[in-house]
Amino acid sequence: MADQDEDLIPSQTAGYKVGQKKTLEEYNSLDANDESLKKWKETLGLGTPASGPVDDPRRVVILEIALEVPGRTDVVLDLSTPELLENVKNNPFTIKEGVEYRMKAKFRVQHEVVSGLKYLQVIKRKGIRVDKTEEMIGSYGPNPNSEPYEKKFMAEEAPSGMIARGHYDAKSKFIDDDGITHIEWSWSFDIKKDWD
Template sequence: MSENTADQDEDFGPSATPGYKITEKKSIQEYQNLDANDESLKRWKESLGLTSSVPGPADDPRRVVILELALEVAGRPDVVLDLSNTTNLEEIKKKPFVIKEGVEYRMKVKFKIQHEVITGLKYLQVVKRKGIRDKMEEMIGSYGPSDQPYEKKFPLEEAPSGILYRGHYTAKSKFVDDDGKVHVQWSWSFDIKKDWS
């Protein structure tokens, strides 16, 4: 939903879901020992990868490692933002990419979970142009540690079209979990044009 407001970073937080209660933090061992005879809980733990302990590298304390965020358009190579190393974030800010007006696209994220279970991981994005803000929030979900990366595709969207929508947009994005922990936050930009160049 677009808003005609000035910069308001306090609005760059996750929405509260009525009736949703954040569960108490547990270690992987505690999750593994939960109700060993409960078949549905066993399947849930397997879906989170809690059948074996995959702690993650000792020299990397991050619980969530966002490897990349990509823009997927049928028939074109993905536009990929490499987020695996925080030193890349300044470079991303300096290099806007182009989106052709009216094109159908989807965003997708590739990430790893390390050391412990992450609940309620969300992607938040605020796009700004000429004083107009558009906020997006996408639930990624809850995941257990794994040595293999996860991938989540967002719903299909359509880029706006017409002369009023062409131009330069700035954006701010972050990944945050139920505990309010921000795992990565960065600024970037893109241009909506009549064509891809």
């Protein structure tokens, strides 16, 4: 049986080849006269000075991940500091059985472009894997306005019924095409008959 770390290896797409890594300056000088490429680079935040605090070497800063349920306040997991990350691990939250929800992430990209950012999640119950999620987030450049990016994932439905109710452990990570893990953490939740 695979452990959670092996479960958090991203799938490979046949025939997909990761492009050569480039600096912001290299991207800015690429095909300077190509108008469509210029617009694409602007959407990535290229053409502006590299952003991010000099004393913070992280390329991707995951600020939070949230559970969005129509008609309810979001359940937000603050991941912005190591202390808050540890807090998430020790404080399970409740999901009502059968409810439709979607996950969303808020993050910043700083210093350079990140390509093929993915979210991976493995959920286990009593040590047995019950779900694996792999969500492509995309490629992003540093945002010159320091505004965080937000990515909403596909809508899902929580399992329901007496057998589905109980405690679940999860492990998640954000990884890019270069194989860099930007953050990895453990968390847990309980599926109950109601929100209580």
